[in-house]
Amino acid sequence: MIEIQNLTKHFGPVTAVANLSLTVRPGEVLGFLGPNGAGKSTTMKMVTGYLAPDDGSVRICGHDIVSDTLAAQRTLGYLPEGAPAYGEMTPRGFLSFIAHVRQLAGEEARLAMQRAIAGAELKAVLDQPIETLSKGFRRRVGLAQAILHDPDVLILDEPTDGLDPNQKHAVRDLIRGMARDKTIVISTHLLEEVEAICTRAVIIDQGRIVADATPAELAARAPSGRLDDVFRQITTRDTAVAGAAA
């Protein structure tokens, strides 16, 4: 469960996120959409406790991210933008570090790693330095890191960016498989992805929510019935300004 109330963030004169409120419940897979610079990543950074909000609050499974940061972060799996990882480490070493940091030990850690490695299909590259891996494998290492402790809340910033169609398919299957009892938010540019796995689509523009509905409902708003037409229609009237903010 994620409860976002009146979340606001300014960077100097630019308002990146403006008074954003949103509740995501277990079982929902929320597709977070918007043009570049709309405030998607900034929102995710605040929800995961990386950036402090200027105003408003975020609660993860009932824990306030600012006043009860560690408890909130414990229930959270996060794939940051660009899937950063320590390049000199192997996926095995990296995941074992994440397991230690998350206070998993012994059998529990071993099973968690096994599950994450199988889920992200990392078996073939377990002992190669991460910096030598292809973009697709690096993304999957980041994904494995996020799901390692079987978190209640998953926040994935562009989880399928850089993957080939087969890998995209596999990651979507993985997300769909976890969706039943988890709260999942994914940001993406791929509207087909939203139609494939999301139960709800939220479009933001200039830090504000401009649409919030199921993908099918949204698509029905355009005469063509296509989601990308709706997306363009909703977000283009002030693209020039949004582009400058990016």
Next chain:
Amino acid sequence: MKFLWPVFAREFKSYFATPLAFVFIMIFLFAMGAFTFYLGHFYDNGVADLSVFFGYHPWLYLFLVPALAMRLWAEERRSGTMELLLTLPVPLWATVLGKFLAAWAFAGLALLLTFPIWITVNYLGNPDNGVILASYVGSFLMAGAYLSIGACISSATSNQVIAFIVSVVVCFLFTISGSSLVLDVVRGWAPLSLVEAVSSFSFLVHFAAITSGVIDLRDLIFFFSLIGLFLYANTLIVDWRKGG
């Protein structure tokens, strides 16, 4: 401890994942030897002690320790792992302290590997091993102080070269703040108490006190509070500059 250990262990191992550890230790030992035997005329002095050896430590640390510290945070910032690290359920103080202790332990390892010179001097004569032990402790503390400065500066930038150069300059000021080069600048306008305060920050003065064989509580407090101060600043900078 449960938070500190994983951060410490990862950071310490990362030195050995690349040739960095090997290169650093080789250069450290080579430079120590070269300074002591060639510049310091270790054999010609005819005295069985290591004061020449320890006398060069501040100057070697001045360049080598910032090289060790520069990547601590700048690299995390540049590669984006900062965001990963700081959204893991670990308190910020534990992350800052764990990384610092890993670098300090590595510096300690390099220092320990200078033991052949201790064997040499014991073979050649009868040195005061108490003084040598005190000097090693002092050298290790001083390395920690240089490291805390380097770590703090590294946390303010994503550029390792900038982190290195600024750290060397700041470390240099702390090293020589007891010398006339710095004190003459202050003496012209500042009250005597300030001049004394500035000179009391000198690493050279505190280190020289310890290498004379006396581990004075005041020198220990000086190095530990300096480390504490810079690590606290490190924490503030990381927290404040997360978004940038």
